[in-house]
Amino acid sequence: MGTPDFALFPLRALVEAGENIAGVITQPDRPTGRKYRLTPPPVKVWAAGRGIPVYQPEKLRDDKFTELLTGLDPELIVVAAYGKILPRSVLGYPKYGCINVHASLLPEYRGAAPIQRAIIDGKSVTGVTIMQMDDGLDTGDILLTHKVPIHERDNFQTLHDKLGKSGAEALLKTLRLLREGKITRTKQDHSKATYATKIEKSDCLIDFSKPAREVYNLIRALSPSPLAFVRLPDDCVLKVPEAEVANDFCLDNCGAPGTVISLERGIVVACGSGAVRLLRVLPECKCCMSAEDFIRGRRISIGDKLS
Numbered sequence: 455m456g457t458p459d460f461a462l463f464p465l466r467a468l469v470e471a472g473e474n475i476a477g478v479i480t481q482p483d484r485p486t487g488r489k490y491r492l493t494p495p496p497v498k499v500w501a502a503g504r505g506i507p508v509y510q511p512e513k514l515r516d517d518k519f520t521e522l523l524t525g526l527d528p529e530l531i532v533v534a535a536y537g538k539i540l541p542r543s544v545l546g547y548p549k550y551g552c553i554n555v556h557a558s559l560l561p562e563y564r565g566a567a568p569i570q571r572a573i574i575d576g577k578s579v580t581g582v583t584i585m586q587m588d589d590g591l592d593t594g595d596i597l598l599t600h601k602v603p604i605h606e607r608d609n610f611q612t613l614h615d616k617l618g619k620s621g622a623e624a625l626l627k628t629l630r631l632l633r634e635g636k637i638t639r640t641k642q643d644h645s646k647a648t649y650a651t652k653i654e655k656s657d658c659l660i661d662f663s664k665p666a667r668e669v670y671n672l673i674r675a676l677s678p679s680p681l682a683f684v685r686l687p688d689d690c691v692l693k694v695p696e697a698e699v700a701n702d703f704c705l706d707n708c709g710a711p712g713t714v715i716s717l718e719r720g721i722v723v724a725c726g727s728g729a730v731r732l733l734r735v736l737p738e739c740k741c742c743m744s745a746e747d748f749i750r751g752r753r754i755s756i757g758d759k760l761s
Contacts, residue, residue: 554594582599
């Protein structure tokens with residue numbers, strides 16, 4: 455059971471390991487993009503292309519899904535970024551229950567956006583947890599964890615792929631331990647739980663009153679999607695796929711937060727402390743371009759205020 459690209463890592467691993475996949479359950483096709491074209495989830499495309507049965511139920515609590523589950527009769531359900539809460543009738547059906555591949559070191563970053571939130575918070579280490587699912591939101595017993603470092607230049611995409619690969623490896627190891635009867639279940643310390651809430655549009659607006667490091671972390675956490683953004687003096691939206699901390703500028707007295715203070719090697723913007731250099735930008739209704747190309751188009755000048 456899985457939906458986005460992250461769910462492809464464990465699915466591919468299961469298939470390549472020769473596991474018997476009774477079926478793949480994913481979210482229904484949804485309209486996406488500016489034209490709202492009905493688009494199938496990545497998991498559906500990959501599984502269908504390999505002849506694996508794919509099911510896209512709207513509900514998991516009706517007789518129709520109960521009939522489907524009984525027909526598939528799984529011994530184990532593997533869940534990765536499925537996007538729906540599983541009812542007790544599903545959690546309790548398989549002989550070995552349901553296990554989840556979650557992109558954090560639980561109980562830290564339970565919830566929808568663990569990868570982005572770890573980068574936003576400036577973490578240097580995160581990881582993947584294989585968890586025995588229960589009624590709560592990422593509250594079940596821990597079966598296995600793999601730590602993954604977050605490097606200075608990691609963004610959402612690079613960290614996503616590292617965690618996906620690590621999660622697939624951890625899943626296969628968990629299955630081996632289950633078969634050998636050697637799995638150890640560890641209760642989570644709920645007093646240490648933190649939550650990675652869904653990324654909303656309001657989270658994507660850059661606040662230059664924060665320190666440069668925090669602004670940089672936000673930009674890379676939201677790249678390549680949905681992208682952090684600012685508003686230009688003409689009120690147009692400017693999205694920012696890539697930036698860096700401008701270490702060649704002093705930490706203090708860079709100017710009022712949000713002010714463009716240099717156009718050397720990019721767009722340098724003053725922050726609450728220090729400055730960031732915007733390296734690539736995506737203007738409204740345009741293609742992504744280097745900040746230098748954007749500067750040559752004379753859409754921005756020193757002294758402009760980004761809000």
